[in-house]
Amino acid sequence: MTTAVEIMGLTTPPFGQALKARHVAAVTAGNALEFYDFLTYAFFAAQIGRTFFPSADAAGSLLASLATFGAGFLMRPVGALTIGRMADKIGRKPAMLLSFTLMGVAMVGLALTPAYRAIGIAAPILAIVFRLIQGFALGGEIGPNTAYLIEAAPPHRRGLYVSFQYMSQDGSILVAGLVGYALSSLMSDAALDAWGWRIAFLLGAVIVPFGLLLRRELAETLPPKAPGSRTPAPAVTARLGRIVALGVVMLAGGTTVSYVMDYLTTYATATLHMATKVGFLATIFLGLTGLIFDPIGGWLSDRFGRKRTMLIPWTVLLLATLPGFFLLSSLRSATVLVGLSVVLTIAASLSTTSVLVSVTESIPARIRAGSLGLIYAFAISVFGGSTQFTVAWLTGLTHNPLAPAWYMSVCVAVALLAMFALPETAPGRAKAATAAV
Secondary structure, X not given: OOOHHHHOXXXXXXXXXXXXXXXXXXXHHHHHHHHHHHHHHHHOHHHHHHHHOOOOOHHHHHHHHHHHHHHHHHHHHHXXXXXXXXXXXXXXXXXXXXXXXXXXXXXXXXXXOOOHHHHOOHHHHHHHHHHHHHHHHHHOOXXXXXXXXXXXXXXXXXXXXXXXXXXXXXXXXXXXXXXXXXXHHHOOHHHHHHHHHHHHXXXXXXXXXXXXHHHOOOOOOOOOOOOOOOOOOHHHHHHHHHHHHHHHHHHHHHHHHHHHHHOHHHHHHHHOOXXXXXXXXXXXXXXXXXXXXXXXXXXXXXXXXXXXXXXXXXXXXXXXXXXXXXXXXXXOOXXXXXXXXXXXXXXXXXXXXXXHHHHHHOOOHHHXXXXXXXXXXXXXXHXXXXXXXXXXXXXXHHOOOOHHHHHHXXXXXXXXXXXXXOOOOOOOHHHHHHHHO
């Protein structure tokens, strides 16, 4: 008979093995490449806009570029459904190999697409096609690799293992910031427009062959289908439905925070008119801070439980956002920009792992990759794809530099309510809560 603990996905498969460092790198490489590519696009959105969407109006060119950035998110649910179901039926490993290959194709394709002045309307069409391919690949990436980490980790180390996902993201943020800072310091604006931004994309694509080689070494963790498995009882289905709803809300809030903070470089230069290389400082410190505090957040979630590790930092995030943006918009100082990036990143980094772990370990293993992928893809598609466009549009509409902070604060508050409603899932603590009831 299926137990409540098994339904929540809190058992470790007998064939699961602790991952070696190179295997962790292989699993998390997709996340790293995803964020490097998406952040590089965000950093050079103005240059990409002028390359593929030339316009007499600079704001119109930027908005067209950001809309193309968001177009990739439209394919994420399709990728999550297609590649996620593949991971649940034939294995995590082949699904991760497919998604990573497609990411590399899309990244190189965009970097090598000629400008509008060279091939006309074909240029923006190709740019959009490559973003759609990438969105499809990324939609199918998060479910299989997070499921893999959960299944390979010892139960009392799941938070730490999944934190490597976010460490890879923040590591790529740091690298992307350093690359952007170097290019903007060494090259003229004209050179950045012409070909400098392409270098940043091609540098990221270098890791694709190595990532594929490492992923080919991975052992499979998909558990065999249990004989005589039955359709879940209505109570179990209702519980999973609640987890899905709360997971979408929490991940939507986390996505909004992530993409508003990633937008700080563009915000500092386009809205506050700070120097380009100063704007990249925000990204460098954002990545460095996350790299340090992501594993701390994962360890805390294993030690003290998922809910507590979400609620406390998220409350700090809610209270600090508006005052921080107010100081930045008033003083327009590099010190304040770096300080705001560090404070908000610490709060976000301490809590985001708990959200992902809670949702993942609440889903049965045989539907884990596809279900998590769809939850994550929906949240990312709606909020990740629209956040940077929305805050840029709101800033232009209201002429208020605090528009991004207001938008982010509302999303954080709604996500905080969902966190209060989420049941505890940490092994040991979840059992204790069940026994108390």
